[in-house]
Amino acid sequence: MPSHFYFPFEKDFDHYSPKVLDGLSEYEKYQLSFHPERPKYLDYLSIFSEVGECLQREEFGANLIQTHRALFIINDEEIPVMLIGQQSGPTSDYKSFQQLATDPELIKSWNHGMPTPASYEKAIEAVALANNESRLIIVFVDTPGADPTEGSEAGGIAWKIGGIIQALVEAKVPTISIIINRGCSGGAIALTGTDITLAMENSTYLVITPEACSSILYHDRHHANEAAEISQITSKEGFSHGIVDALVEEPKGPAHRFHEESIQSLKTALIKNIKKLKEIPIDGVFENRVKRWSKMGQWEEGIKVDRVMKFRLPVPNSNGYIKRHNGCKDQNGKRVFDPVSLEQLTKKDFVCDNCGLRTIRLSAWDYIDLVLDPNSFKEHVETASILDKDILGFPGYGEKLVAEREKTGLPTAMITGDGKIDGNDVVFCTNDFGFLGGSFCMSTGEKIWRAAEIAIHKKVPMILQAAGGGARMHAGCSSMVSIPKAQLAITRVEKAGLPVVTIITDPTLGGVAIGYGSRGIRLFESGAGNIGFSGKRVIEQYTGHPVSKDFQTTAWLTKNGHTDYVVPLRELKHSIKNIIGKNISE
Numbered sequence: 001m002p003s004h005f006y007f008p009f010e011k012d013f014d015h016y017s018p019k020v021l022d023g024l025s026e027y028e029k030y031q032l033s034f035h036p037e038r039p040k041y042l043d044y045l046s047i048f049s050e051v052g053e054c055l056q057r058e059e060f061g062a063n064l065i066q067t068h069r070a071l072f073i074i075n076d077e078e079i080p081v082m083l084i085g086q087q088s089g090p091t092s093d094y095k096s097f098q099q100l101a102t103d104p105e106l107i108k109s110w111n112h113g114m115p116t117p118a119s120y121e122k123a124i125e126a127v128a129l130a131n132n133e134s135r136l137i138i139v140f141v142d143t144p145g146a147d148p149t150e151g152s153e154a155g156g157i158a159w160k161i162g163g164i165i166q167a168l169v170e171a172k173v174p175t176i177s178i179i180i181n182r183g184c185s186g187g188a189i190a191l192t193g194t195d196i197t198l199a200m201e202n203s204t205y206l207v208i209t210p211e212a213c214s215s216i217l218y219h220d221r222h223h224a225n226e227a228a229e230i231s232q233i234t235s236k237e238g239f240s241h242g243i244v245d246a247l248v249e250e251p252k253g254p255a256h257r258f259h260e261e262s263i264q265s266l267k268t269a270l271i272k273n274i275k276k277l278k279e280i281p282i283d284g285v286f287e288n289r290v291k292r293w294s295k296m297g298q299w300e301e302g303i304k305v306d307r308v309m310k311f312r313l314p315v316p317n318s319n320g321y322i323k324r325h326n327g328c329k330d331q332n333g334k335r336v337f338d339p340v341s342l343e344q345l346t347k348k349d350f351v352c353d354n355c356g357l358r359t360i361r362l363s364a365w366d367y368i369d370l371v372l373d374p375n376s377f378k379e380h381v382e383t384a385s386i387l388d389k390d391i392l393g394f395p396g397y398g399e400k401l402v403a404e405r406e407k408t409g410l411p412t413a414m415i416t417g418d419g420k421i422d423g424n425d426v427v428f429c430t431n432d433f434g435f436l437g438g439s440f441c442m443s444t445g446e447k448i449w450r451a452a453e454i455a456i457h458k459k460v461p462m463i464l465q466a467a468g469g470g471a472r473m474h475a476g477c478s479s480m481v482s483i484p485k486a487q488l489a490i491t492r493v494e495k496a497g498l499p500v501v502t503i504i505t506d507p508t509l510g511g512v513a514i515g516y517g518s519r520g521i522r523l524f525e526s527g528a529g530n531i532g533f534s535g536k537r538v539i540e541q542y543t544g545h546p547v548s549k550d551f552q553t554t555a556w557l558t559k560n561g562h563t564d565y566v567v568p569l570r571e572l573k574h575s576i577k578n579i580i581g582k583n584i585s586e
């Protein structure tokens with residue numbers, strides 16, 4: 001009978017020397033970061049006094065984030081805290097787990113550590129309680145990612161994750177997060193938009209699993225080690241990139257063999273860092289946060305890139321017809337080639353009446369043309385020279401950036417500028433799906449940040465057009481860490497009493513949806529699809545069965561109660577004018 005869990009690479013069962021740890025492959029380090037016996041959130045409660053659970057809920061997945069009121073004691077001072085912790089499984093004790101594993105229902109209830117909308121709702125409520133009760137917020141991060149199922153999409157998981165990021169960047173009390181094991185993808189960034197982020201020495205902090213990254217790069221899952229190496233997924237590397245503030249030393253062992261020593265090590269780190277947070281005057285919490293996030297991210301500046309307006313809205317022939325979209329098939333699977341009337345297609349929100357597919361994805365230049373007064377767009381000089389930086393030396397990324405600039409006529413996926421809507425001044429941020437899938441990256445975070453400051457300075461509304469499939473894997477976890485920065489920028493505009501309007505287009509997924517796609521007064525483009533957190537293909541792969549027919553379309557989102565306003569493409573300008581007109585006159 002074994003007495004512990006062992007991974008195949010665990011040669012020295014009871015003790016890892018620093019040399020052994022350094023000698024592990026990147027993929028082995030990744031596996032070690034979620035060793036089932038590493039201390040979990042509930043194990044760390046022993047650091048605190050007078051711990052009491054709050055916000056118990058019954059819904060599926062609510063157990064994956066747990067919340068506790070407690071006191072943290074430094075010398076004789078009792079500091080009231082709110083603990084929000086991702087608990088990725090029932091226990092870290094091997095023997096208890098062997099017993100619990102005989103109950104399949106119980107194991108199912110832990111959902112492989114993947115939080116659901118109910119989990120994040122609980123976290124949002126806990127932040128509100130902490131604000132009311134003046135409790136410092138301490139967040140524990142431990143997850144392989146948020147739940148990729150149709151059920152979670154129907155429950156609005158993208159908007160719940162967006163909601164907890166917003167709650168944390170707007171918290172009235174100081175906040176600190178600790179990545180204790182594996183902090184992966186949107187499920188983790190949901191909780192790390194804090195004033196300080198610590199990480200256990202052998203934890204990992206990553207935007208995409210090495211297996212999924214391998215699938216994209218090599219078209220199979222067998223190159224996970226190379227993918228892990230390229231993506232620099234350990235928290236130690238996160239620290240070197242400036243997205244982790246400090247590493248918490250683990251005993252030689254490490255944490256999964258020496259629980260108590262690791263827990264005490266975190267306690268020491270918390271004492272040091274909470275002392276720093278206590279120095280911030282309570283009316284300076286928000287300003288301190290703004291100062292911290294203003295420095296987040298890396299980009300190039302100063303290289304000149306030409307702009308070329310590239311439109312994707314088709315121009316009809318003299319009869320008003322355009323070419324039918326590629327790959328159109330009738331119900332018998334036969335290809336259809338006849339041209340279609342642009343007027344008819346526009347009336348149907350560009351959804352093909354033959355096959356039901358949305359047939360166009362507009363460029364950033366198209367949205368400038370459709371939403372703003374003619375020739376009113378002037379790119380901000382403050383954002384014009386920002387370019388993406390290849391911080392990881394990611395294979396092919398440099399060449400790709402050059403090709404994408406050429407293809408879209410844009411410097412980065414996002415372009416920001418001043419413009420007018422029926423004579424009203426606005427700041428306009430528009431994003432192009434054609435530029436590396438419109439993926440959210442550090443340049444996006446910085447551009448939204450500077451555009452927000454311009455909107456505040458000029459006292460004008462901020463309009464954002466969301467498009468993109470997620471966070472950009474080519475810059476690793478750093479891309480993802482710019483998401484709370486964009487949210488904080490938008491909060492600053494709203495705090496200045498200025499309207500923020502976000503146009504949600506096809507696609508708005510993952511890092512785009514949980515970031516600026518979650519914010520402002522949102523106009524969902526009618527006929528659009530691919531709106532939510534996990535993409536259709538990811539969900540189908542994970543669950544093994546197809547999603548429903550109109551899944552993640554604006555109509556489906558409306559049915560599930562997630563749309564604020566649904567607006568046809570041609571009416572976007574008019575709707576925005578009405579919204580900003582009303583908000584400005586109020």
Ligand SMILES: [Zn+2]
Pocket residue numbers: 325327328329352353354355356357
């Ligand atoms: Zn079609």
